[in-house]
Amino acid sequence: MKIAFVGKGGSGKTTLSSLFIRHLATTGAPVVAIDADINQHLGTALGLDEAEAAALPAMGEHLPLIKDYLRGDNPRIASAETMIKTTPPGEGSRLLRVREDNPVYDACARPVELEGGTVRLMVTGPFTDDDLGVACYHSKTGAVELCLNHLVDGRDEYVVVDMTAGSDSFASGMFTRFDLTFLVAEPTRRGVSVYRQYKEYAADYGVALKVVGNKVHGPDDLDFLRAEVGEDLLVTVGHSDWVRALEKGRPPRFGTLEEANRQALHTLQAAADATYELRDWERYTRQMVHFHLKNARSWGNERTGADLEGQVDPGFVLGEGVVAAATA
Numbered sequence: 001m002k003i004a005f006v007g008k009g010g011s012g013k014t015t016l017s018s019l020f021i022r023h024l025a026t027t028g029a030p031v032v033a034i035d036a037d038i039n040q041h042l043g044t045a046l047g048l049d050e051a052e053a054a055a056l057p058a059m060g061e062h063l064p065l066i067k068d069y070l071r072g073d074n075p076r077i078a079s080a081e082t083m084i085k086t087t088p089p090g091e092g093s094r095l096l097r098v099r100e101d102n103p104v105y106d107a108c109a110r111p112v113e114l115e116g117g118t119v120r121l122m123v124t125g126p127f128t129d130d131d132l133g134v135a136c137y138h139s140k141t142g143a144v145e146l147c148l149n150h151l152v153d154g155r156d157e158y159v160v161v162d163m164t165a166g167s168d169s170f171a172s173g174m175f176t177r178f179d180l181t182f183l184v185a186e187p188t189r190r191g192v193s194v195y196r197q198y199k200e201y202a203a204d205y206g207v208a209l210k211v212v213g214n215k216v217h218g219p220d221d222l223d224f225l226r227a228e229v230g231e232d233l234l235v236t237v238g239h240s241d242w243v244r245a246l247e248k249g250r251p252p253r254f255g256t257l258e259e260a261n262r263q264a265l266h267t268l269q270a271a272a273d274a275t276y277e278l279r280d281w282e283r284y285t286r287q288m289v290h291f292h293l294k295n296a297r298s299w300g301n302e303r304t305g306a307d308l309e310g311q312v313d314p315g316f317v318l319g320e321g322v323v324a325a326a327t328a
């Protein structure tokens with residue numbers, strides 16, 4: 001399952017993604033964790049020190065390799081240079097699997113030992129002063145979208161993405177790439193307004209959205225969220241001393257996480273697992289094509305000087321049964 005955490009700045013996206021990833025790691029499930037936020041904090045939230053986090057390879061800096069690999073020998077994609085973030089896979093493309101080893105993981109993923117398991121961590125790369133042009137920034141998060149569009153995950157396999165809720169994910173098709181999106185909301189008007197905005201975009205694309213209340217202190221907070229969010233409210237998380245201790249650089253054992261918060265993580269996993277049966281690869285593929293055509297027409301064709309609409313393989317549907325024609 002592909003799971004995103006979105007929400008207002010500071011709402012707790014990184015904290016809750018990292019707790020969810022730790023929880024999954026305790027179950028031994030294979031996990032690919034992706035930090036797709038401009039401000040990269042997932043690595044440290046998963047226990048890396050600053051130096052280790054800074055040394056993580058940036059997906060944005062390996063775009064040529066990623067494109068070359070995914071392109072495989074797909075005849076509709078003439079070169080890696082004409083591959084944009086939305087270019088969909090087709091016959092001949094290479095696909096990514098959660099458990100396999102492949103050159104993309106070799107270049108862009110690092111193993112993180114967590115709670116007796118190992119997860120793969122990938123990061124888009126930090127937003128630096130060199131990224132003043134919007135295009136650079138887009139190409140960075142674009143690497144994640146490209147990978148998600150070529151990724152085939154099975155039951156009990158998880159891809160967890162720490163995202164921004166900003167308009168960037170709407171400009172591309174990124175927000176439609178998930179089986180379930182957890183919108184992290186504090187019980188505040190701003191927290192809830194980000195939810196409304198997200199829900200509006202999501203509605204047109206059938207995006208499954210659930211709200212995770214965070215920093216919920218008591219009945220009043222809970223009433224507020226229930227009133228504003230209604231049935232979309234999945235679960236709430238309270239203030240966590242465990243998280244505070246982690247923030248202080250004194251990581252406690254995960255086993256000592258507050259019981260209520262542990263229960264909340266179980267609820268998140270159950271909600272994620274329940275989406276498996278509802279998957280619609282045909283729609284997933286159709287949506288990536290939709291956003292590709294949109295991007296091709298609005299900037300891609302002009303930027304690359306190629307007719308990117310021709311990259312769409314009309315007969316191709318991504319799915320667990322698809323065997324990539326080109327094997328590594």
Ligand SMILES: Nc1ncnc2c1ncn2[C@@H]1O[C@H](COP(=O)(O)OP(=O)(O)OP(=O)(O)O)[C@@H](O)[C@H]1O
Pocket residue numbers: 007008009010011012013014015016037039041214215237238239240241243244247
């Ligand atoms: N349930 C919680 N209990 C205690 N502290 C929390 C909790 N949730 C989040 N925090 C703290 O709130 C701050 C913001 O959380 P976090 O960094 O996870 O938010 P974010 O949404 O990822 O922010 P950004 O938009 O900057 O990426 C952090 O200091 C984090 O430790």
Ligand SMILES: [Mg+2]
Pocket residue numbers: 013014015037039041162
């Ligand atoms: Mg964050």
